[in-house]
Amino acid sequence: MPKNYLYKANKMIFNMEIGEQVATYENKEQRQPLVSELWAISGKCNEFTSKKIAKKADLPIKWFDKVPSFDGKRGIKKLQAERGILLLRNRTSPFVEQFQHPIGRCAKFYKLTAYNNCNFWCEYCYLYLTFRNMPISTHFVNYEKMFKEIISFDRSDIPDMLRVLNLGELCDPLAVEDITGFAEELIPFAAKETYKTKLLFLTKSDNIDSLLNLDHGGRSIMSFSVNTDKVYQQLEHRTASPEARLMAAKKLQDAGYEIRLRIDPVILYSTWKKDYVDLVEKIFVYVKPERITIGEYRPSKGLVSHISSRFPDSPLLKINSGLISDGTKLRYPDEYRLAMFKTIIDAIMKHDKKAKISLCKEDIKIWKSLNLPINGLYCNCLE
Numbered sequence: 176m177p178k179n180y181l182y183k184a185n186k187m188i189f190n191m192e193i194g195e196q197v198a199t200y201e202n203k204e205q206r207q208p209l210v211s212e213l214w215a216i217s218g219k220c221n222e223f224t225s226k227k228i229a230k231k232a233d234l235p236i237k238w239f240d241k242v243p244s245f246d247g248k249r250g251i252k253k254l255q256a257e258r259g260i261l262l263l264r265n266r267t268s269p270f271v272e273q274f275q276h277p278i279g280r281c282a283k284f285y286k287l288t289a290y291n292n293c294n295f296w297c298e299y300c301y302l303y304l305t306f307r308n309m310p311i312s313t314h315f316v317n318y319e320k321m322f323k324e325i326i327s328f329d330r331s332d333i334p335d336m337l338r339v340l341n342l343g344e345l346c347d348p349l350a351v352e353d354i355t356g357f358a359e360e361l362i363p364f365a366a367k368e369t370y371k372t373k374l375l376f377l378t379k380s381d382n383i384d385s386l387l388n389l390d391h392g393g394r395s396i397m398s399f400s401v402n403t404d405k406v407y408q409q410l411e412h413r414t415a416s417p418e419a420r421l422m423a424a425k426k427l428q429d430a431g432y433e434i435r436l437r438i439d440p441v442i443l444y445s446t447w448k449k450d451y452v453d454l455v456e457k458i459f460v461y462v463k464p465e466r467i468t469i470g471e472y473r474p475s476k477g478l479v480s481h482i483s484s485r486f487p488d489s490p491l492l493k494i495n496s497g498l499i500s501d502g503t504k505l506r507y508p509d510e511y512r513l514a515m516f517k518t519i520i521d522a523i524m525k526h527d528k529k530a531k532i533s534l535c536k537e538d539i540k541i542w543k544s545l546n547l548p549i550n551g552l553y554c555n556c557l558e
């Protein structure tokens with residue numbers, strides 16, 4: 176790799192310093208509960224599970240005949256309307272489906288959709304675009320259908336590498352665990368009823384105490400997405416702090432769960448290099464992850480308007496204008512991606528020379544330039 180990559184990346188400094196205005200907004204919002212209302216759709220919602228959730232959440236259910244429409248709110252009001260609610264309903268589409276990357280930059284892993292959307296407020300969240308027509312955070316409560324599909328997936332003839340069900344593709348599956356108790360039911364179910372299937376929980380939550388004493392049977396992998404304190408403070412509203420996530424990872428590792436980490440999205444800003452090296456140092460204070468997957472900030476082109484309608488002052492709007500087009504996505508130019516990946520990989524290798532590292536949905540030429548194995552065997556979403 177040419178030596179000037181790091182120099183160039185250091186020159187690409189974006190205005191992402193923590194402003195007083197953002198900090199004030201965040202502090203104010205943190206006082207609101209993650210879920211302030213439970214909604215359900217009459218006749219399209221398992222009543223037993225819904226009532227159980229309402230009891231656990233200590234919230235009344237508001238019943239509707241259909242999902243109420245939106246009135247074009249913007250900013251915080253829009254976020255509160257979409258993500259301050261948890262809608263309970265039955266899932267009619269399959270719970271278990273295979274993921275297909277539009278340009279083949281990812282293995283065809285399997286996902287388990289227990290929630291649509293999320294109650295956290297990350298500014299870069301691609302789900303604002305994915306669920307633009309139905310943006311209310313939703314939990315699917317017809318668990319019997321889901322359990323049947325998991326059994327059928329477990330007994331099907333698929334390659335061992337794909338026997339992981341990813342719960343984090345369309346939600347954060349632990350964000351509202353204290354409200355739903357969903358993982359508390361699913362984890363022992365997988366341990367008892369499946370032979371080969373593993374569950375993958377990808378999260379920015381530290382909502383894990385109820386999972387520590389479960390009989391997980393080694394069938395549930397806990398994967399934490401972590402980032403620098405600056406990215407957290409400025410962009411990851413309402414999530415647990417990176418340090419709290421690592422403390423949660425340690426507790427789960429001590430309880431026998433496999434721990435994986437994602438450093439994603441990596442974002443360039445004035446002190447990025449020091450901050451990401453510090454993050455890696457902090458990771459190894461708490462846990463020794465089985466795998467680490469790294470991904471750069473890579474928004475879909477259509478995401479920009481969804482960010483600006485919710486976070487009109489977001490620093491991401493400035494960052495987006497410096498990215499290059501790559502199919503339907505925007506990305507940092509190759510040399511910047513190489514610089515950020517190399518910095519983080521070098522920091523990881525200082526702690527663990529045999530660390531299993533992969534890049535998320537990255538071009539094969541970048542894998543090769545960094546001498547990473549290109550068969551994707553160590554990806555977050557695979558066995």
Ligand code: SF4
Pocket residue numbers: 292293294295296297299300301302345346347378379414
């Ligand atoms: S935790 Fe994940 S799913 Fe939830 S808001 Fe953040 S990016 Fe979106």
